[in-house]
Structure formats: structure tokens, C-alpha cells
Amino acid sequence: MEKNQKIILVAGALITLGLLAIDVFFALIALVVVLxxxxxxxxxxxxxxxxxxxxxxxxxxxxxxxxxTGTATAQNIHVVLVPLDIEFDIPSLGPDERSVFxxxxxxxxxxxxxxxxxxxxxxxxxxxxxxxLMAGRDPMKPMFPLFDR
Numbered sequence: 444m445e446k447n448q449k450i451i452l453v454a455g456a457l458i459t460l461g462l463l464a465i466d467v468f469f470a471l472i473a474l475v476v477v478l479x480x481x482x483x484x485x486x487x488x489x490x491x492x493x494x495x496x497x498x499x500x501x502x503x504x505x506x507x508x509x510x511x512t513g514t515a516t517a518q519n520i521h522v523v524l525v526p527l528d529i530e531f532d533i534p535s536l537g538p539d540e541r542s543v544f545x546x547x548x549x550x551x552x553x554x555x556x557x558x559x560x561x562x563x564x565x566x567x568x569x570x571x572x573x574x575x576l577m578a579g580r581d582p583m584k585p586m587f588p589l590f591d592r
Contacts, residue, residue, distance in 0.1 A: 448484045455480060490514060492562065496536070496569065498522065498555035504575040507544045507555065511536040520559040524573070527553050551575050 455477035463470035495513040500506075507524065511517050520533040520542075527550060533542045555571045 452477065452481060452484070494559070494561045494567065496520060496557050496559050496567075498557055498569075498571040498573065500550070500553075500573040500575060501543070504549040504551070505546050507546065507573065508541055509533060509536065509544070509557070510541040511538055514538050515561060517559045517561070520557065522558075523556045524550075525554045525556060549575065 455473065459470050459473040459477055462473050492515040493513045494515045494517055495511070496517050497510045497512050499508045499510070501508055507522070509520065509522060516535055516537050518535045520536060521530070522533070522544070523530050529546070531544050536542060551574070553573045555573050556568065557571065558566060558568045560566050
């Protein structure tokens with residue numbers, strides 16, 4: 444935990460103790476807020492090196508887009524397009540970076556098997572279906588526009 448986070452938690456604990464002298468209910472409310480801060484800091488620490496690589500097909504079905512949607516740098520990325528028998532490597536991708544691999548012709552359906560390493564050298568493998576019918580579409584998008592989406 445960082446120094447600033449510890450200072451915030453200690454200040455919250457002191458405020459809770461101060462409110463305990465005034466009223467128990469105020470102290471309980473402050474204690475709940477301090478516990479929420481503690482959980483938030485813990486979750487932030489765990490997701491600091493989260494790694495997730497996504498593979499998508501471009502709108503024109505002539506490019507495969509590899510995106511690092513995590514918060515850590517992915518290294519030694521190896522992508523295999525099945526059954527097209529196409530393989531390519533990407534040395535590394537930082538957080539929110541993307542790499543585009545051009546194809547010689549359009550593809551209608553394929554499967555991308557993505558293998559990558561994190562900073563500690565652990566290998567991860569994910570499989571993504573690629574289809575031209577769903578290229579660029581968000582399956583979670585609502586039918587009616589909400590909140591400027």
C-alpha cells in the first residue's frame with residue numbers, strides 16, 4: 444500500500460475514534476467509509492498489473508486488431524488464426540495499445556488463439572471467435588440509445 448493511502452486510512456481511523464466520543468452512530472458511519480476505502484485500495488492494488496489481450500476483426504474483414512485492454516504490458520504475443528493457417532508475432536503491447544495485422548483477402552469466419560506473457564514470464568492463452576457478421580458491433584450495446592451511447 445502506498446504512503447498516501449496509509450495516511451488516508453489512519454486519518455479515517457482517527458476521525459472514527461473522534462466521532463465515537465460524540466455519537467456511536469456517527470462513528471459507525473465513519474467506520475463503514477473507512478472500510479470501503481480499505482477495500483477500494485486493496486482492489487486497486489490487485490488490478491495494477493491486470494493483463495488482457497483482445498482480438499477483433501476490422502469492419503472490412505481484411506485486418507485483425509489486437510488490443511491490450513489491461514493495465515500492464517503484454518510481451519511476446521503470438522497469434523494463430525485457425526483454420527487459415529496464419530501466424531504472427533507482436534513483441535509487446537502497452538496498456539490500451541493496439542496492433543493491426545493486415546490479411547491478403549477478406550475472411551468470413553476464423554478463430555484467433557492468442558498466447559502472451561506478463562512481466563513475470565507467465566504465459567496466458569485466450570481464444571476469440573472472429574466473424575465478419577459481427578465485426579465492429581458491440582453485443583452489449585442496448586437496442587435504444589442510452590446516455591449518448
